[in-house]
Amino acid sequence: xxxxxxxxxHGYADELSAVLIDGATLxxxxxxxxxxxxxxxxxxxxxxxxxxxxxxxxxxxxxxxxLPIPAELEFMAVxxxxxxxSSSGVVRILKDLDRDIxxxxxxxxxxxxxSGLTLSWLLKNLATRGPAAxxxxxxxxxxxxxxxxIEVDYVGFDIPNEFVVGYGLDYDERYRDLPFxxxxxxxxxx
Ligand code: XMP
Ligand code: MG
Numbered sequence: 001x002x003x004x005x006x007x008x009x010h011g012y013a014d015e016l017s018a019v020l021i022d023g024a025t026l027x028x029x030x031x032x033x034x035x036x037x038x039x040x041x042x043x044x045x046x047x048x049x050x051x052x053x054x055x056x057x058x059x060x061x062x063x064x065x066x067l068p069i070p071a072e073l074e075f076m077a078v079x080x081x082x083x084x085x086s087s088s089g090v091v092r093i094l095k096d097l098d099r100d101i102x103x104x105x106x107x108x109x110x111x112x113x114x115s116g117l118t119l120s121w122l123l124k125n126l127a128t129r130g131p132a133a134x135x136x137x138x139x140x141x142x143x144x145x146x147x148x149x150i151e152v153d154y155v156g157f158d159i160p161n162e163f164v165v166g167y168g169l170d171y172d173e174r175y176r177d178l179p180f181x182x183x184x185x186x187x188x189x190x
Contacts, residue, residue: 016165
């Protein structure tokens with residue numbers, strides 16, 4: 001669809017080439033993911049949702065509210081060395097979890113799996129801390145991700161191999177505030 005009729009906040013419309021997933025479609029899928037996760041987690045202890053900042057922040061807030069079971073929230077910030085639009089797999093923790101996850105059921109909440117390198121590193125890192133289980137829920141996944149052998153339990157949308165922004169995802173810290181996922185116009189990063 002045309003970015004100009006997307007309801008993009010004023011000032012962004014001419015920077016996006018298309019809306020890839022509109023807000024209503026995102027919310028419907030998040031409700032489905034939440035129902036699927038809840039069906040698999042009938043537990044005594046609430047799972048710990050680990051939001052990977054900053055990209056997953058919109059997703060985790062909507063996901064947690066759609067989840068029909070109690071859950072607790074934790075936040076972790078990591079950075080991957082690399083260019084603005086691709087990651088290297090060399091990851092550094094900017095903000096670690098506030099608590100011990102020993103014996104807890106952890107659900108990593110990710111915005112997007114592209115090469116899968118960031119998630120692969122995170123899974124190994126969290127596994128060393130003795131959780132009871134680690135599941136992964138990712139809103140978006142690109143086809144590249146199949147090249148890394150990682151098990152993603154719940155995926156919202158498989159998307160084309162294009163740079164996307166919005167709904168938490170940024171280009172140089174912009175566009176995170178959009179309520180939909182869009183394609184950045186090529187003139188913005190070429
Ligand atoms: P990898 O390649 O390690 O990438 O799976 C994971 C992180 O890279 C960022 N990323 C994107 N950010 N649009 C964005 O705004 C994209 O199309 C995109 N692809 C990857 C993102 O932070 C993700 O967690
Ligand atoms: Mg980013």
